[in-house]
Amino acid sequence: MIGLTATDSIRATNPLMQEQLTVRFWGVRGSIACPGPHTVRYGGNTPCVEVQAGNQKFIFDGGTGIRVLGQELLQHLPVEAHVFFSHTHWDHIQGFPFFVPAFMPGNLFHIYGTRASDGKTIEKRLTDQMLHPNFPVPLQIMGGSLNFHDLEIGQVVHIDDVTVRNTMLNHPGSSIGYRLEWQGLTVSYVTDTEHFPDALDPNVLTLAQQANVLIYDATYTNDEYHEAGNSKIGWGHSTWQEAVKIARAAQVEQLILFHHDPLHDDLFLDDMGRQACRHFANTIIAQEGLTMTFAPNGNSSLQYASAISPGHE
Ligand SMILES: [Zn+2]
Ligand SMILES: [Zn+2]
Numbered sequence: 001m002i003g004l005t006a007t008d009s010i011r012a013t014n015p016l017m018q019e020q021l022t023v024r025f026w027g028v029r030g031s032i033a034c035p036g037p038h039t040v041r042y043g044g045n046t047p048c049v050e051v052q053a054g055n056q057k058f059i060f061d062g063g064t065g066i067r068v069l070g071q072e073l074l075q076h077l078p079v080e081a082h083v084f085f086s087h088t089h090w091d092h093i094q095g096f097p098f099f100v101p102a103f104m105p106g107n108l109f110h111i112y113g114t115r116a117s118d119g120k121t122i123e124k125r126l127t128d129q130m131l132h133p134n135f136p137v138p139l140q141i142m143g144g145s146l147n148f149h150d151l152e153i154g155q156v157v158h159i160d161d162v163t164v165r166n167t168m169l170n171h172p173g174s175s176i177g178y179r180l181e182w183q184g185l186t187v188s189y190v191t192d193t194e195h196f197p198d199a200l201d202p203n204v205l206t207l208a209q210q211a212n213v214l215i216y217d218a219t220y221t222n223d224e225y226h227e228a229g230n231s232k233i234g235w236g237h238s239t240w241q242e243a244v245k246i247a248r249a250a251q252v253e254q255l256i257l258f259h260h261d262p263l264h265d266d267l268f269l270d271d272m273g274r275q276a277c278r279h280f281a282n283t284i285i286a287q288e289g290l291t292m293t294f295a296p297n298g299n300s301s302l303q304y305a306s307a308i309s310p311g312h313e
Contacts, residue, residue: 021185021294022052023213027065028286030192030219030237030259031091038265043288046091047191047259049215053162053182057081060178060189062096065288070099078106082159085113086192087175088125097130097137107144110159114151114166114176123148151176167203169193171236179207183296186211188252191259193217194235195242200249208250212294215286216243218257221272240272244280258286 027033027045035044046063059066059081073079079101086092101107113122120128123146127139139146151157153176157164162182169175175192188211190204208214219237226233240257247255257276260269273285284290284302291303 019054019295021054021182021187021212022050022291023187024050024052024291025065025286025288026050026069027061027063027095028258028260028288029063029091029262030217031262033064033091034262038267041266041287042260042269042285045288046094047086048095049189051180051187053180053185054160056159056162058162058164058180059083061086061092061191062099063091063093064095064098066095067098067100068288070101073101077101077104078108080108082110082112082164084164084178084189085111085122086169086177086189087171087173088113088116088122088129089173089192092192093126093129096126097135097139102142102144102146105143108147109144110147110149112149112151112157114153114174117174121148121150165207167207169203170196170201173236175236177204177207179211185294185296186213188214190215191217192236193238195238200246204246205250208246208252210251210253212253212300213256213292214243214247214250214252214254215256215258216246217259218243218272219259219261224261240276241279244276244283247280247283253282254292255280255283256286257283260286
C-alpha cells in the first residue's frame with residue numbers, strides 16, 4: 001500500500017533517480033483549457049501525464065499540458081520519449097504543435113495511437129491539425145525524429161523492461177486506455193470513457209486491476225450526469241462515484257480523479273475530493289504539478305508543485 005494521505009506524506013522526490021517510477025501531471029482538465037483565477041490550484045491545462053519508468057520516459061496525451069512539459073524537458077536534452085495518445089479529440093492533441101522538443105534535432109519521439117474509425121493513422125491526424133489555415137507550421141517542420149506506431153486494440157508493447165497494454169474505452173472519439181507495467185508497478189491511464197449503467201466495464205477493470213495508480217475520467221458528479229433536462233448520458237465521460245466503484249473492484253492502491261470539467265473550479269474540486277475520500281480513502285484530485293514516486297521495494301512518496309494545499313483532506 002502507498003499508505004499516504006494527500007497532505008501528510010508530502011516528501012521531496014528526485015525525478016532524476018532511475019530506479020523508480022514517477023507519475024507527473026502536466027494537464028488535468030478535460031474538454032478545453034480553462035486558465036483563470038478560479039482554476040489556479042488544480043490547473044487549467046488539458047491532459048498530459050508524464051511517467052518515468054526506470055530509464056524510459058512515457059507521455060500520455062498531448063493536451064495543452066505537453067507544452068509546459070516541453071519547456072521542462074529543455075533542461076534535459078537530448079530527449080527520448082514514448083508518447084501514447086488515447087484519441088485525438090482536441091483536448092488531447094492541441095498542445096502537440098507547441099511541444100518545443102519535437103522541433104529540435106537530436107530528440108527522438110516514438111508516437112503511438114490507434115487508427116480512427118475512418119482509417120486515419122495517428123500520424124495523419126496529428127499532421128492534419130497543423131495544416132494551413134488552422135495552423136501556420138506543418139508537422140513536417142518538426143526537426144526531432146518522430147517515429148509513428150499504429151497500435152491495434154489489445155496490442156501489447158514491450159519497451160525494454162516496460163510493458164504497455166491497451167483496451168478500447170466507451171467514448172465517441174474511440175478512446176483507448178493504457179496500462180503501463182514496470183518492475184511490478186502499474187499505472188493505469190483511463191480517460192475519456194463512459195461507464196455502463198448496469199455493470200462495470202470489463203475493459204476498464206482489466207486496465208485497472210491492482211494498479212498502484214489509476215488515473216480515471218471523473219468529468220462529472222452523479223448529479224450532473226443524471227441532471228434532468230441536462231443529462232450527460234452518452235457524452236463519453238464518467239463520474240467520481242464510478243471511479244470509486246472501479247477502484248474498489250480492481251483493488252487499486254491510489255485513485256486519481258482526472259479530466260476535470262472546465263466548470264469545476266478549485267472550490268468545487270476541493271469538495272469533490274472530500275466526498276470521494278469518504279468512499280475511497282486513497283483518492284486524490286489530479287492537479288498540475290502533482291508528482292508521485294514509487295519504488296519497486298514498496299517505498300512511495302507524493303509531492304505537490306507548490307505549497308498550496310490540495311484542500312481535500
Ligand atoms: Zn478529453
Ligand atoms: Zn474525448
